[in-house]
Structure formats: C-alpha cells, structure tokens
Amino acid sequence: xxxxxxxxxxxxxxxxxxxxxxxxxxxxxxxxxxxxxxxxxxxxxxxxxxxxxxxxxxxxxxxxxxxxxxxxxxxxxxxxxxxxxxxxxxxxxxxxxxxxxxxxxxxxxxxxxxxxxxxxxxxxxxxxxxxxxxxxxxxxxxxxxxxxxxxxxxxxxxxxxxxxxxxxxxxxxxxxxxxxxxxxxxxxxxxxxxxxxxxxxxxxxxxxxxxxxxxxxxxxxxxxxxxxxxxxxxxxxxxxxxxxxxxxxxxxxxxxxxxxxxxxxxxxxxxxxxxxxxxxxxxxxxxxxxxxxxxxxxxxxxxxxxxxxxxxxxxxxxxxxxxxxxxxxxxxxxxxxxxxxxxxxxxxxxxxxxxxxxxxxxxxxxxxxxxxxxxxxxxxxxxxxxxxxxxxxxxxxxxxxxxxxxxxxxxxxxxxxxxxxxxxxxxxxxxxxxxxxxxxxxxxxxxxxxxxxxxxxxxxxxxxxxxxxxxxxxxxxxxxxxxxxxxxxxxxxxxxxxxxxxxxxxxxxxxxxxxxxxxxxxxxxxxxxxxxxxxxxxxxxxxxxxxxxxxxxxxxxxxxxxxxxxxxxxxxxxxxxxxxxxxxxxxxxxxxx
Amino acid sequence: xxxxxxxxxxxxxxxxxxxxxxxxxxxxxxxxxxxxxxxxxxxxxxxxxxxxxxxxxxxxxxxxxxxxxxxxxxxxxxxxxxxxxxxxxxxxxxxxxxxxxxxxxxxxxxxxxxxxxxxxxxxxxxxxx
Numbered sequence: 001x002x003x004x005x006x007x008x009x010x011x012x013x014x015x016x017x018x019x020x021x022x023x024x025x026x027x028x029x030x031x032x033x034x035x036x037x038x039x040x041x042x043x044x045x046x047x048x049x050x051x052x053x054x055x056x057x058x059x060x061x062x063x064x065x066x067x068x069x070x071x072x073x074x075x076x077x078x079x080x081x082x083x084x085x086x087x088x089x090x091x092x093x094x095x096x097x098x099x100x101x102x103x104x105x106x107x108x109x110x111x112x113x114x115x116x117x118x119x120x121x122x123x124x125x126x127x128x129x130x131x132x133x134x135x136x137x138x139x140x141x142x143x144x145x146x147x148x149x150x151x152x153x154x155x156x157x158x159x160x161x162x163x164x165x166x167x168x169x170x171x172x173x174x175x176x177x178x179x180x181x182x183x184x185x186x187x188x189x190x191x192x193x194x195x196x197x198x199x200x201x202x203x204x205x206x207x208x209x210x211x212x213x214x215x216x217x218x219x220x221x222x223x224x225x226x227x228x229x230x231x232x233x234x235x236x237x238x239x240x241x242x243x244x245x246x247x248x249x250x251x252x253x254x255x256x257x258x259x260x261x262x263x264x265x266x267x268x269x270x271x272x273x274x275x276x277x278x279x280x281x282x283x284x285x286x287x288x289x290x291x292x293x294x295x296x297x298x299x300x301x302x303x304x305x306x307x308x309x310x311x312x313x314x315x316x317x318x319x320x321x322x323x324x325x326x327x328x329x330x331x332x333x334x335x336x337x338x339x340x341x342x343x344x345x346x347x348x349x350x351x352x353x354x355x356x357x358x359x360x361x362x363x364x365x366x367x368x369x370x371x372x373x374x375x376x377x378x379x380x381x382x383x384x385x386x387x388x389x390x391x392x393x394x395x396x397x398x399x400x401x402x403x404x405x406x407x408x409x410x411x412x413x414x415x416x417x418x419x420x421x422x423x424x425x426x427x428x429x430x431x432x433x434x435x436x437x438x439x440x441x442x443x444x445x446x447x448x449x450x451x452x453x454x455x456x457x458x459x460x461x462x463x464x465x466x467x468x469x470x471x472x473x474x475x476x477x478x479x480x481x482x483x484x485x486x487x488x489x490x491x492x493x494x495x496x497x498x499x500x501x502x503x504x505x506x507x508x509x510x511x512x513x514x515x516x517x518x519x520x521x522x523x524x525x526x527x528x529x530x531x532x533x534x535x536x537x538x539x540x541x542x543x544x545x546x547x548x549x550x551x552x553x554x555x556x557x558x559x560x561x562x563x564x565x566x567x568x569x570x571x572x573x574x575x576x577x578x579x580x581x582x583x584x585x586x587x588x589x590x591x592x593x
Numbered sequence: 594x595x596x597x598x599x600x601x602x603x604x605x606x607x608x609x610x611x612x613x614x615x616x617x618x619x620x621x622x623x624x625x626x627x628x629x630x631x632x633x634x635x636x637x638x639x640x641x642x643x644x645x646x647x648x649x650x651x652x653x654x655x656x657x658x659x660x661x662x663x664x665x666x667x668x669x670x671x672x673x674x675x676x677x678x679x680x681x682x683x684x685x686x687x688x689x690x691x692x693x694x695x696x697x698x699x700x701x702x703x704x705x706x707x708x709x710x711x712x713x714x715x716x717x718x719x720x721x722x
Contacts, residue, residue: 080683088691091651095644095698211675254677255670256662276663283659291655310706314699321695325688332684472641566633573636575706578627578713 008363010371011152014378018191018385023172025184026393048312052319054182057189059086059324061137061391062144064331065192065384067449070355072335073345074447075260076217076253079335081286082449083328087321089294089456094317097295100471100572102313108398109298109463110406116470117478118562120410125482127406129462130298132493134399134432135439136455137297140448141395142166142440144388147351147448148381151359158351159441166440169389170433173396174426188390189323195383196330199362199376203337206365213336216240217254240340247346253339257283264536268529275529281540282533286453289539293456296463298398310576334358350444350509359384396432403428442514445507446500454496461542462489469550471572474565480554488546495535495542626716636709643705647698654690658683 064086071079101112110130114123142162149161207213252258257279259266264282265275338345338357341364345354358380366373404425409416416424443451466485469476502521504511525532534541554561562568626632662669662679669679676684 077677077680077683080680084683084687085655087688088651088655091691091695091698092648094695095648099640099702209675211673213675214677214680215672215675254680255666256659256679280659280663284656287655287659311703314703318692318695318699321692325692329685329688472637566628566630569637570628570633573633573640574627574713575709577706577710 007153008374008377010374011378011381014375014382015148015152015385018382019168019389022184022188022386022389023168025187026172048315048319050182050186051312052316052323053186053189055185055316055320056323056327057185057187057192057386057390058394059320060189060192060327060387061452062141062384062388063449063452064328065196065387066144066147066355066358067140067447067452068328068331069334069338069358070353071260071447071449072332073338073342073354073357074248074335076248076258076339077256078258078260078283079449080332081283082290082453083331085287085290086294087325087328089291090317090321090324092291093295094314094321097467097471098313098317099310101467102310103574103576104568104572109296109467110402112470113466113481116562116568117476117481119478122478122482124406124411125486126463126466127402129458129485129489130402131399132489133298133455133459133462134395134402135436136458136493136496137452138392138395138399138436139439139443139446140451140455141388141392142436143351143355143443143446143448143451144384145392146440146444147356148359148384148388150351151356152381158444161351162440163437165388165392166433166437169393169396170429170436173393173400173433174429185390185394188386191386192383193323193327195379195386196327196334196358199380200330200333202365202372202376203361204333206368207337207341210333210336213240213333213340214254216340217250241343243339243343244347247339247343261286264525264529264532267532268526270529278529278533281530282537285533285537285540288543289453289457289460289537292460292464292539292543293458296459296467297456298459298463331358334361337361349507355448392436396429396436399432400425400429403432442504442511443500445504445509445511451500454500457496457537457539457542458489458492460539461492461546462486465543465546465550469547473551473554474569475554475558475561476550477554477557477560479557479560480550480552483553484546484548484550487549488542491545492538492542495538499532499536626720627713629716632713632716635712639705639709640702643698643701647694651691651694654687 064083068079068083071082104112104115108130110123110126113126114120142165145165146158146161149164150156150158153161204210204213247253248259252262257276261279261282262275265278270278334357335354338354338361342357342361345352345357345360359377362376362380363373365376404421408424408428409421413420462485465488466481469484470481498518498521501515501518502525504515505517505519506512506522507515658679669677671678673681
C-alpha cells in the first residue's frame with residue numbers, strides 16, 4: 001500500500017481535534033452540572049432536536065460507523081440486516097416498552113427490576129447483565145479503536161492502539177469527565193453524520209451512483225437474461241478492480257443467503273440447495289436478536305427520561321428514528337464502493353481487513369484530487385473516533401456505576417461511606433477499562449459488527465423478555481422473571497463465547513495459538529452445521545426459552561405476585577395526566593459527582 | 594451517563610421506595626373508576642391492540658422479505674436503477690416505511706391517551722353520582 005510508508009498529517013489533525021474537543025467538552029459540562037438533579041433540569045431545558053441528536057449520538061457506535069461497511073463489503077446483501085435492524089429495533093422499543101417504562105419512572109433496567117417486583121435481590125441479579133452485555137459491547141469498540149490507530153500510524157501494532165485509546169478514555173471517565181452530557185453526545189452525532197455522509201457524496205460523484213456501483217455485481221438472473229446492464233455503464237465510470245481469490249463471488253455477494261449466513265453449511269460441505277433453509281434460519285435468528293436486542297440494551301432506555309413529558313418523549317423518538325435511519329443508509333455504500341475499488345482489503349485480516357474500508361476509501365481520490373482525499377479520510381477517522389469514544393465512555397460509566405454502586409456499595413460493603421464509594425468508582429473504572437482493553441486486544445480477528453450483534457443477542461434473551469413480560473403481563477413473579485432472564489441470557493452468552501473462541505482458534509496469528517484448545521470445536525461445527533448456526537445466532541431459541549420459562553415458573557409461583565400489582569400496572573399504563581405516576585426522582589444531591 | 598448514575602444514586606436513598614402508597618398525596622379514594630380493574634383492563638387492551646397492529650405491519654415486512662428472497666429469488670433479483678429489488682427495499686426503502694409506522698403509532702397513541710383521560714374523568718363522575 002502506498003500510504004503504508006508515511007502517515008498523513010491531515011488525518012492525524014482531524015482525529016486529534018475530535019479527541020481534544022470531546023474531552024474538553026466533557027470536562028466542561030461535567031463541571032457545570034454537579035448533581036443528578038442539575039442534569040435533569042438541563043435535560044428538560046434541552047429541545048427535542050438536541051435530545052434526539054444525543055440519543056442517536058450515543059447509539060451509533062464503532063459497529064455502525066466502521067463495522068457495517070466492512071461487513072457489507074465482506075458479505076454483501078445479508079449484512080444489510082444489521083443497519084436495518086439497528087434502526088428498526090427502535091420501533092419495537094417505542095411500541096412496547098418505552099412508554100410504560102417512562103411512566104413508571106425507572107431509570108435503568110435494574111431500577112425497573114427492583115421496582116416492579118419490590119425486590120432488591122432481583123436488582124442484584126439484573127445488574128449482572130449490565131456487565132455481561134457491556135463487555136460484549138466494548139470489545140468491538142476496542143477493535144474499532146485499534147483499527148483506526150493502526151491506520152493513522154502505519155506500523156503501530158493493533159494492541160497498542162487498543163491500549164492507548166482504552167487508557168485515555170478510562171482516565172477521562174475516572175477523573176469525572178465525559179459523563180454522557182447531552183451536548184457532548186449530540187455534537188458527536190453530527191460529527192458522525194457529517195463524517196459518513198460527506199465522503200459518500202464526494203466518492204459517489206467521482207465513482208458513479210450507488211445503484212450504478214451495485215450493478216457492477218452481476219447475479220445469476222442477470223447472467224441468465226443478459227440485457228447487458230454492465231455494458232451500458234456510461235463512459236467515464238471507472239471499471240472496478242479485479243477481485244482477489246478470497247472475495248466472495250458476485251452472485252453470492254449481491255444475492256440473499258450469501259457467505260454470512262451460509263458459512264456453517266458451506267464448511268459442512270452441504271450443497272446450495274441444502275444450505276438455503278439453514279440460511280433462512282440464520283437470517284430470522286439474526287433479525288430476532290437485533291430487533292429485540294435494541295429494546296433490551298441497558299444504555300438506550302435511559303435518555304427517554306430527559307424529556308419533560310410523554311409527548312416530547314414521543315416526538316424525540318420519532319426524530320431519533322429519522323436521524324439514525326438516515327445515517328444507516330450511508331455505511332453500506334462504503335461497503336459497495338470498497339468491493340469495487342479496494343478489493344485488496346479482502347486479502348487482509350484483522351485490523352488491516354475490510355473493517356477499515358470507511359477510513360481507507362476516501363484516500364483513493366487522492367490521486368485525482370490530491371489533498372481532498374487526505375482531508376476526507378481525516379474526516380472519516382474523526383467520525384470513527386467519535387463513534388468508539390462516545391459509546392465506550394457511555395458503557396464504561398454505566399458498567400462502573402453498576403460495579404461501584406450495586407456490587408460494591410450494596411452487596412460487598414453496604415456500610416461504606418459515600419467518600420469510599422466515590423473512590424471505588426475510580427478504581428472500578430480503571431478495573432473495567434483494563435479488562436476491556438485486554439478483551440479488546442484478543443478480538444482482532446473478529447468482525448466489529450458481528451461482535452456487536454452478539455451483544456444484542458444477549459440483551460435480546462435477557463433484558464428484552466424481562467421488560468416485555470413485566471410490562472404486559474401482571475402474572476409475572478420475581479422468581480419467574482429471574483429464572484427466564486438468567487437462563488436465556490446465560491445460554492446466549494455461553495454460545496456466543498463458544499463461537500468466538502472457536503473462530504479465534506482458526507486465526508493464523510498469535511490468537512490462534514492462544515485459543516488452540518478450542519480448535520476441536522471447529523470439527524464439531526463441521527459435523528453439525530445446524531448447531532453451529534444456533535450457537536452463532538442464539539436469539540431464535542433463547543428468546544422463546546426465556547419467555548417460556550418466565551411464564552411457566554411464574555404460574556408455578558403464582559402466590560408471590562406483588563400485592564399491589566394493579567397499582568403498578570396502572571402506573572405503567574395510565575396516561576401521565578391522571579397523576580398516578582409515583583414521582584421517582586426527587587431533588588437530591590447525587591453522590592459521585 | 595448522569596441519568597444512569599442518577600438512577601443508581603437515587604435508588605440508594607431510603608426515601609425512595611418502590612411500593613406505591615395508596616395515593617397518599619390525595620384523598621385516598623381507591624374505589625374510584627381510575628383505580629378499578631375495569632379501567633385497567635380497558636386501558637391495557639387498547640394500548641396493546643395499537644402496539645400489536647403497528648408491530649404486525651412491521652413484522653410482516655421484516656420476516657416477509659427473507660421469505661420473498663427464499664421463494665421468489667428471481668423477482669427479488671430484478672434490477673431497479675442498478676439495485677436489485679431486494680437490496681433497494683432493505684437498504685433504502687425500509688427506513689421510510691418504519692418512519693411511517695412510527696408516525697402513525699405516535700399520533701394514535703397520543704389520541705388514545707387523550708381519550709383515556711376523558712374516559713377516566715367521566716367514569717369517576719359517574720361513580721360519584
């Protein structure tokens with residue numbers, strides 16, 4: 001690669017500005033809002049537009065910014081389910097969960113778990129999944145960080161990038177900056193939106209439209225009925241570059257049921273006809289995981305409460321869906337262009353592979369337009385920084401809170417003083433940041449987007465059934481809810497870890513050696529492609545399992561349904577105007593600020 | 594994130610309890626219409642019906658598209674301005690479709706809440722009379 005030799009100052013400058021502005025804004029806003037109530041007052045004075053931008057800014061992670069493009073490039077059509085379901089899962093949240101939870105006034109899922117069942121024990125169980133889902137979600141963010149730094153500083157080992165970014169953000173969180181202040185997150189959204197859309201417009205004007213670039217990939221039916229679409233490409237559209245051997249064929253790339261969903265069946269040596277039903281099953285399971293998972297992600301629900309009332313909350317949701325929907329149209333375009341014009345990425349793996357297509361693609365126009373290519377690449381790098389920094393710091397804060405306040409403050413040392421807990425917050429941040437860096441350094445061979453999908457699958461099998469059933473079924477008991485959530489969530493967690501470990505065992509680099517103990521698993525998968533699919537995409541069985549267990553166990557423990565269940569249900573469902581809502585937030589000086 | 598940490602801090606306060614006292618801030622009138630089983634049933638049924646109707650519209654397309662890909666691959670591979678039909682639907686048209694559903698749901702659910710408030714007031718007045 002020509003740019004491997006030297007690094008580009010433009011790219012460095014844009015990235016550095018993003019990092020510095022983010023940290024500076026974080027500290028500034030953290031200083032001005034000292035207590036929890038301060039934040040809420042600020043939240044309430046914020047307009048619908050800013051609030052919607054903030055929610056979207058927090059939601060769009062490295063998976064959305066880099067991972068989707070990489071996966072579309074690698075797998076084609078099937079990868080489109082990710083952006084679509086990331087955006088549309090929000091609808092499920094809106095339809096079934098957001099309204100009732102807002103009325104109930106529970107700010108986090110553990111709060112809700114405790115409130116709905118009057119059970120501090122259940123809170124402790126529920127809080128575990130904040131950590132499980134959080135770690136699965138931070139791994140891909142760390143890979144985004146390692147990939148981006150390795151791109152900016154060619155030659156830098158992947159793990160160094162992970163460690164540097166992890167350390168900077170962890171320190172920042174431990175020192176009290178970046179507490180997800182609305183303004184910071186809102187600005188992050190617009191950085192990401194700008195960084196993904198502007199390069200796309202420039203690239204499309206150079207290389208021809210979205211559709212035109214797709215038409216370069218012929219499917220079987222195009223060949224069968226040859227109206228010669230490819231030949232009618234107007235002169236001036238550059239021909240695409242030759243694909244290396246590792247790249248999927250046109251047919252499997254552009255058509256549904258391609259390499260992403262048929263991997264297990266192909267490895268097992270099944271014919272195309274035999275593998276198609278398995279592929280359909282994979283697709284359905286993926287859809288269930290992403291749609292239900294969005295509704296169960298711990299860091300998503302929180303911001304619904306920064307709206308002054310239900311009407312504003314609903315308007316905000318509408319805007320969030322528009323903002324993230326518009327965003328998600330762009331990353332696949334990078335994937336399509338990457339396939340046509342950066343095919344050499346197919347040959348590379350890890351941080352040099354397709355996951356960096358978003359960063360690298362704009363450089364291509366440097367030959368023609370000189371410095372503009374560098375500037376555009378700098379802009380996408382800045383967007384990538386915005387993406388993994390905002391999501392990682394958000395996750396770090398929520399995981400640290402869970403560990404410091406719930407695990408330490410309630411379980412280990414209930415008698416600890418506020419000052420001790422505050423000190424503990426810092427140590428927990430460093431601990432979790434450290435674990436995230438180690439986990440992140442391990443996962444270089446895995447795709448960013450795939451790992452985020454797993455976090456969604458775990459959320460879909462644990463928190464989603466909990467929220468959905470608790471809101472709509474009054475017969476739920478604490479035992480039922482806990483059994484279902486734990487079984488479903490742990491099953492999904494276990495199968496996702498198993499699949500990751502066996503994939504890592506295939507790596508030719510150091511990770512392959514580290515995980516070589518799992519290589520026997522791969523022979524097993526070859527024998528049992530169906531089991532492999534069910535383990536890789538566990539949502540299709542773990543979500544019904546969780547819900548089924550909840551119903552069965554709740555029926556068996558009918559006597560323990562909370563006594564004031566009617567009142568709770570009324571608070572969940574009656575319009576806020578009726579004044580039934582228990583004011584859950586009270587003006588109070590929060591600790592740890 | 595402050596809301597999250599706020600939740601955690603607040604939950605530590607002994608003042609915050611999750612049990613709902615029988616509307617102690619007002620005259621505790623648990624026999625009124627708002628607190629009746631009838632009202633709750635009515636409320637939940639109407640909300641659930643709206644949510645399920647919207648979800649059904651969404652799920653039909655969401656699960657229907659893979660089925661269409663499965664059973665009618667030629668149709669879904671038709672070229673529309675360079676896109677295959679199925680790519681155009683999933684990569685572009687799906688988003689506005691979901692916005693429309695969300696828009697309909699939000700409008701309807703706000704109207705529903707208004708209606709429920711009126712109903713509750715009427716019901717309460719009737720019981721008192």
